[in-house]
Amino acid sequence: MEAKFTEAYQKVAEEGKETDCEKVAKLLNSMVDDEASAEEQTFFNSHIEECVSCFESHQKQKLLKGLVSGHLKRVIVPESLVLAIKARIQ
Template structure:
């Protein structure tokens, strides 16, 4: 695995952008329910430890997700929904 650092020089900062973008891609996948690969998990943790801007961003995202979980939550589907869908499908097929 290639080691990167965002603490070098200006050219290093330029090359770190794709690394930071990979962190964002992994976060996007997690948000939509995709499990990250073991390699992505390792990369994510490693990069977050080395990259101050990403670490700050990850903390902010965690706070945002926690806020949403506490204040918005998930609404469950009504128990009658499966029967309503089945009845509608059967009516269409008739």
């Protein structure tokens, strides 16, 4: 899947024309990051309704984002830090 995705992305640059699957591949991040325009969303959503492979790529991309946002542990700020900052600005 990864190789296919990269290959698709590179092919675009070479040939300068895109298939719908290639366009969708390029929109994956904008979609999961909520950065796609209304027009892009409509195109994306109607394509993944028909294309299993792109639908799966979208699921994977959401999963990847979720792994970072939902599972990466936050480190605890040491209590001394806020005191150190306040002391240094005095």
